[in-house]
Amino acid sequence: MTPQQIALLIANAIAGSLWIFIGQNLVLLNVFAELLSGGGLNLSDYLDSASSPSFQALFYSCVAVTLIWLMTTAKKSPINSVEVREMRPTWWICASVLVLLGWFYQLVFTVLISQFSGTAPVEGVEANFYPVPPGGWVTLLVLVIFDVGLLFWLPTMLASPKSYRLVVPGAMKFLGGR
Amino acid sequence: MNVFAIGIGGTGAKCVESLVHLHAAGLITDQAGKTIRLGTFLVEPDQQSTLLARTEIAVDRYSKLRKQLGNATEGFAVSEIDHYGSWSPLAGAKPGISLDQVFSKPVLRNKASGLADLFDCLFPPEEQTAELDVGFRGRPPIGSAVMSRISLDEAAQSGEWKKLLADIKTASGSGDPPIIHLFGSVFGGTGASGVPTLGAMLKTWLQQQNVLKVKVHASLLLPYFDFDGQGDQGIGIHAEVGNFQLNTDAALQYLSNNGKSCFDQVYLLGSDIKARYDFSIGGRSQVNDAHIIELLATLGIRHGCSLESTKDYAYMISRGKEDQIDWEDVPDNGVVGTALAQAARFAVAWKRNYSLEIDAAQSTPLKEFTSGAPWIRKYFSISEESITKSEGLPSIRSQEELALKQAIDGYAATLLQWLRQFSRNTGLGFKQELFTEEQLTNDETYANQLHNVVRGSAKPTLAVHADTVDRIKIQMDKLPDPEIKFRGVAGVADSLWKLSIQPKTS
Numbered sequence: 001m002t003p004q005q006i007a008l009l010i011a012n013a014i015a016g017s018l019w020i021f022i023g024q025n026l027v028l029l030n031v032f033a034e035l036l037s038g039g040g041l042n043l044s045d046y047l048d049s050a051s052s053p054s055f056q057a058l059f060y061s062c063v064a065v066t067l068i069w070l071m072t073t074a075k076k077s078p079i080n081s082v083e084v085r086e087m088r089p090t091w092w093i094c095a096s097v098l099v100l101l102g103w104f105y106q107l108v109f110t111v112l113i114s115q116f117s118g119t120a121p122v123e124g125v126e127a128n129f130y131p132v133p134p135g136g137w138v139t140l141l142v143l144v145i146f147d148v149g150l151l152f153w154l155p156t157m158l159a160s161p162k163s164y165r166l167v168v169p170g171a172m173k174f175l176g177g178r
Numbered sequence: 179m180n181v182f183a184i185g186i187g188g189t190g191a192k193c194v195e196s197l198v199h200l201h202a203a204g205l206i207t208d209q210a211g212k213t214i215r216l217g218t219f220l221v222e223p224d225q226q227s228t229l230l231a232r233t234e235i236a237v238d239r240y241s242k243l244r245k246q247l248g249n250a251t252e253g254f255a256v257s258e259i260d261h262y263g264s265w266s267p268l269a270g271a272k273p274g275i276s277l278d279q280v281f282s283k284p285v286l287r288n289k290a291s292g293l294a295d296l297f298d299c300l301f302p303p304e305e306q307t308a309e310l311d312v313g314f315r316g317r318p319p320i321g322s323a324v325m326s327r328i329s330l331d332e333a334a335q336s337g338e339w340k341k342l343l344a345d346i347k348t349a350s351g352s353g354d355p356p357i358i359h360l361f362g363s364v365f366g367g368t369g370a371s372g373v374p375t376l377g378a379m380l381k382t383w384l385q386q387q388n389v390l391k392v393k394v395h396a397s398l399l400l401p402y403f404d405f406d407g408q409g410d411q412g413i414g415i416h417a418e419v420g421n422f423q424l425n426t427d428a429a430l431q432y433l434s435n436n437g438k439s440c441f442d443q444v445y446l447l448g449s450d451i452k453a454r455y456d457f458s459i460g461g462r463s464q465v466n467d468a469h470i471i472e473l474l475a476t477l478g479i480r481h482g483c484s485l486e487s488t489k490d491y492a493y494m495i496s497r498g499k500e501d502q503i504d505w506e507d508v509p510d511n512g513v514v515g516t517a518l519a520q521a522a523r524f525a526v527a528w529k530r531n532y533s534l535e536i537d538a539a540q541s542t543p544l545k546e547f548t549s550g551a552p553w554i555r556k557y558f559s560i561s562e563e564s565i566t567k568s569e570g571l572p573s574i575r576s577q578e579e580l581a582l583k584q585a586i587d588g589y590a591a592t593l594l595q596w597l598r599q600f601s602r603n604t605g606l607g608f609k610q611e612l613f614t615e616e617q618l619t620n621d622e623t624y625a626n627q628l629h630n631v632v633r634g635s636a637k638p639t640l641a642v643h644a645d646t647v648d649r650i651k652i653q654m655d656k657l658p659d660p661e662i663k664f665r666g667v668a669g670v671a672d673s674l675w676k677l678s679i680q681p682k683t684s
Binding site: 084088171172176 | 531534535538539542545546547548550551552555624625626643646647648649651652655656
């Protein structure tokens with residue numbers, strides 16, 4: 001990995017952390033509040049108790065998968081361009097798994113934990129889950145895709161090492177095109 | 179500086195084959211370290227000889243490569259070569275000519291019966307009637323008789339000799355006096371008779387022409403191979419292992435008495451451990467592999483051009499271990515080993531990776547291909563639209579680029595064949611620690627590891643996992659634009675040549 005790639009990776013990690021731990025909640029509170037509120041849901045309480053932990057779980061998953069990707073590609077010594085390109089389906093599998101995992105985390109923290117514990121998370125509402133309206137669900141699911149882009153696609157595109165540096169989707173367009 | 183190399187007989191041709199590869203690796207240089215202009219010429223009565231054909235293929239492929247490259251590289255294949263062709267001392271004779279026909283024995287008998295009797299006395303009937311299309315059949319007296327009929331004054335008027343002698347004369351007027359270097363065995367037929375005879379003729383001719391600055395050197399090969407089996411009775415007289423020592427003794431005796439009238443310097447090389455070749459009377463069946471002795475003999479030219487070359491007449495070398503040759507046994511091994519290691523690693527990396535990658539790029543969308551091979555962006559346009567040139571870079575699919583790639587493929591294949599042959603052809607109980615034979619294949623399969631191509635002290639000091647073609651591709655991808663002076667296939671080959679070897683300190 002080149003010094004430039006390491007710098008970009010650190011910058012990306014800082015930006016990703018700031019987004020997940022601070023920025024995303026501010027955006028949800030101030031921009032998407034209307035879509036998320038309703039059915040008696042206390043948005044601030046929901047963000048603290050369910051949304052933030054689910055996105056933080058996604059953050060750690062993305063960091064882990066990104067590190068595995070970078071270490072795997074750094075260790076490999078591909079024999080030819082075909083062998084390099086053979087890693088692209090693996091990348092797509094990783095990205096897809098992370099998106100599905102992110103959606104699953106939303107489901108776990110918004111619905112399943114309360115369901116299994118048998119408690120109602122919102123006072124005055126009998127439902128054993130956070131009553132997120134459909135528009136709110138769409139917002140959360142789209143945010144998961146955005147976060148995977150920020151936390152997996154961007155660092156792997158910027159910092160995939162050696163012969164793999166252009167194999168991540170979009171790398172040719174942003175880094176390799178003449 | 180000009181060097182004119184003349185290979186005489188099968189072994190002489192093999193030495194010239196070796197010389198082409200050393201020259202291509204940039205090892206034949208003048209005193210200032212600049213590559214010299216090399217002229218090659220082959221003397222062989224057996225025009226069907228496989229050894230002659232193999233050498234001509236090597237010369238031809240390198241010449242074609244040079245022609246296509248022009249000045250498009252600064253490290254790879256920059257040495258100039260000029261081939262004057264091959265010439266037979268029986269040129270123009272009818273097929274199946276024998277010694278008694280060369281000397282017109284019936285005419286001799288009628289006009290000078292005394293000479294005819296002397297002829298009968300010198301040559302037994304089987305030597306007089308043996309067909310000479312396959313060479314001089316391991317009999318130096320036959321060769322000497324035929325060779326001594328050559329007149330260089332006459333030869334200089336036409337054919338292959340004309341241009342060679344004219345160029346020698348012209349080169350003698352330049353700053354550095356040229357060297358004529360002869361190669362041949364002293365234990366067979368053609369070499370043993372041709373090398374001293376031609377050496378003496380050339381020296382005489384140079385004196386007659388008042389071209390006294392030109393030096394005549396020779397690498398003389400003493401016995402270094404044996405035959406497995408012997409010829410059938412039906413094939414007539416032929417080279418016999420039993421005669422090798424006798425022929426050598428006679429040749430060395432001649433040299434000790436008359437050597438200085440033939441050569442200014444000689445390099446004598448042989449081996450007590452003999453390579454084994456299948457018996458062949460000559461022609462296409464003579465497929466003797468290249469041998470390390472021929473490489474060492476060729477290094478005589480390098481020595482002759484260097485400052486080390488003194489007024490001594492005869493040079494010999496020896497090896498350090500009884501059953502092995504390694505880089506320490508090779509003269510000037512620091513430079514020679516590095517250059518040969520570079521050539522071998524280049525040939526493996528090119529033939530078994532880069533060339534296959536360029537082939538693969540022909541049938542894959544270019545942007546898709548580039549995503550797996552970032553290095554090509556430095557050398558080729560990745561625009562699909564253009565098949566010639568775009569943004570100052572040639573297309574990887576242009577006919578000129580593919581023709582050059584084919585020329586490099588051809589030469590790399592020849593180089594690998596030569597390296598592989600001399601790596602395996604060591605003789606019973608003898609081994610070499612120079613190259614790994616198994617790594618020097620011409621397979622159309624990808625290779626990545628370069629670590630074991632070269633052995634011993636010439637081997638780069640990279641770790642096994644780091645010594646790969648992939649590492650070179652990554653280095654190419656990282657090369658700053660000003661460091662890439664040439665683009666296209668020539669640029670790739672030039673960068674690969676430079677990156678094929680790592681300085682010892684890395």
